[in-house]
Amino acid sequence: MDMVSLVREKRFxxxxxxxxxxxxxxxxxxxxxxxxxxxxxxxxxxKITLETDDQxxxxxVICHGEHSEMLEARQALSQGKKVTQASFKMxxxxxxxxxxxxxxxxxxxxxxTPKVMLDSREDPDGLFFEKVFLIQxxxxxxxxxxxxxxxxxxxxxxxxxxxxxxxxxxxxxGEAAAEGELD
Amino acid sequence: xxxxxxxxxxxxxxxxxxxxxxxxxxxxxxxxRYAFREIxxxxxxxxxxxxxxxxxxxxxEFRGEEFFKxxxxxxSLRIDTRRVPGQVLKNFCRKAEEEIKAEQGKDFLSKAQRQxxxxxVRYKLLKRAIPNTRxxxxxxxxxxxxxxxxxxxxxVCLEFLELYKKTFDLTLExxxxxxxxxxxxxxxxxALLERALPTSFGIPPEEATVGQEGGR
Numbered sequence: 001m002d003m004v005s006l007v008r009e010k011r012f013x014x015x016x017x018x019x020x021x022x023x024x025x026x027x028x029x030x031x032x033x034x035x036x037x038x039x040x041x042x043x044x045x046x047k048i049t050l051e052t053d054d055q056x057x058x059x060x061v062i063c064h065g066e067h068s069e070m071l072e073a074r075q076a077l078s079q080g081k082k083v084t085q086a087s088f089k090m091x092x093x094x095x096x097x098x099x100x101x102x103x104x105x106x107x108x109x110x111x112x113t114p115k116v117m118l119d120s121r122e123d124p125d126g127l128f129f130e131k132v133f134l135i136q137x138x139x140x141x142x143x144x145x146x147x148x149x150x151x152x153x154x155x156x157x158x159x160x161x162x163x164x165x166x167x168x169x170x171x172x173x174g175e176a177a178a179e180g181e182l183d
Numbered sequence: 184x185x186x187x188x189x190x191x192x193x194x195x196x197x198x199x200x201x202x203x204x205x206x207x208x209x210x211x212x213x214x215x216r217y218a219f220r221e222i223x224x225x226x227x228x229x230x231x232x233x234x235x236x237x238x239x240x241x242x243x244e245f246r247g248e249e250f251f252k253x254x255x256x257x258x259s260l261r262i263d264t265r266r267v268p269g270q271v272l273k274n275f276c277r278k279a280e281e282e283i284k285a286e287q288g289k290d291f292l293s294k295a296q297r298q299x300x301x302x303x304v305r306y307k308l309l310k311r312a313i314p315n316t317r318x319x320x321x322x323x324x325x326x327x328x329x330x331x332x333x334x335x336x337x338x339v340c341l342e343f344l345e346l347y348k349k350t351f352d353l354t355l356e357x358x359x360x361x362x363x364x365x366x367x368x369x370x371x372x373x374a375l376l377e378r379a380l381p382t383s384f385g386i387p388p389e390e391a392t393v394g395q396e397g398g399r
Contacts, residue, residue, distance in 0.1 A: 003357075010361035012381035017360060019384060080385035105359045107335045109192040120187065124238045128252060131186050132322055135331065139195065143363065150364040153382075154375040163382060170384055 007104060013150070014103035018083040020149045022048070023166050026069070030091075034144035041091035042145070045098060048073045050081035060084075074173025085109075090138055097138045106146070111138065185237070185259060185320035185333050192335045195358040198328040202353075210256065210351060211248055217350045218243040219261040222314055227306050231314075232342060234350070235261045240318050256323040260332075260343055263314040267305055275304045319343065330355065 001009070022044050024032070030041040048070055052059045061081060063073040077083070083103065087110075090097040095114035102109065113134035118127040152162055185191060203209055219233030220243070236242035236249050237257045250258050279300050280292055292300070320333040321343070332343055344355060356362065364376055 006361060007359050010359070013360035013364065013379075016382055078385050080383070102335075103360075105194065105335075105357065106363065107192065107194050109335060110190050111192065112190045115189075120238065125252060127187060128238065128257065132255065132257075135186060135191070135193075135322075136324075139331075146360070146363060147367045150368065150376070151372070154368075154372050154379065158382075163384075166384060 011104050012082075013153075014101075014106055015082040015084065016153065017106070017146055017149045018086045018101060018103055019077065019166065020152075020162075021088070021145060022070075022083070022086060023169050025088075026169065027165075032141075032145060032148075034141060034148065037141065037144060038092070040141050041089075042141075043089045043091075044070065045087045045089040047085075047087040047100070048083060049085040050076045051084045052081055069173065071173050074170050077170045078173070090141060092137065092141070095134075097134070099138060101142070106142070108139070108142075111135065113138070185318060186322060186331070187238070187320070191320075191333050193331050193333045194335055194340055196330040196332065196355040197358060197362075198323065198330055198353055199356050200353045202325065207251065211245075211250075213350045213352075214250055214258065215245060217346060218245065219263075222263055222265065224310060227309055229266060229309070230262065230264045232260070232262045232346060234258045234346075235318065237320050237322075240316065254324060254326045256321075256325060258321050259318040260321060260346060262317045262319075262339075262342065264317075265309060265312040265314040267308040267312060272301070272305055272308065275308060276301050279304050321347070 021042065025042050025044060030043045031039055032042055033039045046064055046066065048063050050061045050063075050073060059081070061073070061076045063070050063076070065072075073083075085100055085102050087098070087100040090099070097111065097113055099111040100109040101107070113131065116127060116130045116134070118130055120127050152158060186193070214234050217233055219235045220231055222228050222231045233243065234245075234250075235258070236245065237259045238249070240259060240261060242249070243261075250256050276297075280297065283296075283300065284290065284292060317339075319339060321330065323330040332340065334340060334343070340357075347353070347355060361376070365373055368376060
């Protein structure tokens with residue numbers, strides 16, 4: 001199978017990871033403890049995009065919001081739409097990163113690292129190493145969390161523990177959104 | 184936007200091949216060979232592409248081998264493009280054609296003449312056009328073979344891959360969820376991954392269990 005077909009066929013892994021990350025963040029109050037690292041906070045940050053699976057007639061829902069609950073987005077999930085992009089905030093050692101992940105490649109978009117105070121003229125190499133370190137940090141954390149996700153996804157507990165919990169969470173959000181509409 | 188700026192978007196790659204033993208000397212030569220070249224004023228080139236110093240877009244000489252930074256090779260891909268807008272070219276061609284017709288006392292010009300006028304006008308206008316410069320950073324960690332490139336635009340990534348291949352003669356593989364997953368799974372887990380089917384989050388549990396194996 002060629003690369004493009006493989007990417008398309010396995011795209012669901014990225015979509016499920018973004019959903020899992022959002023769900024886990026909501027359940028763990030944002031705190032993750034990666035296998036080889038220190039605790040880190042990951043929060044859904046303001047924006048999430050969901051799409052239908054239909055290749056011919058894509059319906060897209062873009063939700064903006066201050067809170068990670070994103071009830072409308074969870075309602076869209078309950079209707080079968082898939083997360084295709086999500087913006088996150090990461091907090092580590094009192095510093096903050098902001099970035100958006102896509103489902104297809106897990107590319108980082110609009111990635112903002114903590115501010116670096118070094119001057120590009122006085123210490124160009126210092127600035128370079130600091131920026132690269134900060135970018136590598138967020139990549140490392142996301143890859144560790146993706147590793148945690150994929151191991152859970154392939155375990156027997158995915159169907160018996162993880163998936164029911166995610167569905168309950170989605171359903172509770174969808175119902176809350178519907179109640180909000182009725183109010 | 185590059186890595187040194189406040190915000191960047193990037194694609195991740197793996198370098199699939201081994202570094203040659205003499206990589207420092209070889210790559211230094213190759214990077215200079217494929218360094219960015221300014222578009223000459225008299226040239227009719229519309230674009231130029233090549234490597235520049237990641238900390239200084241105007242430096243394409245690399246006198247101090249600035250691309251070696253600790254365990255990294257860091258470069259910027261610079262793409263300069265100059266174009267004559269289609270409508271501007273059309274207007275200037277029409278004006279030139281009218282002048283020639285008046286000079287030669289003709290009502291019509293042949294197709295070949297019109298093409299000649301068009302080429303000349305395009306060349307003159309191109310010389311006046313200021314190139315649009317774009318740069319995209321590459322940071323290659325030689326210790327783990329991972330490489331970050333500061334664009335997610337497919338056409339730019341393809342240009343980068345082409346220049347990277349010419350310069351370093353190595354193969355890059357773009358990371359995506361499936362091959363990233365493979366990198367930290369055991370053989371038996373990889374077999375499960377191969378067979379994994381999409382999960383439906385929206386279907387009620389009792390219905391979802393039918394035909395959904397969740398990768399098992």
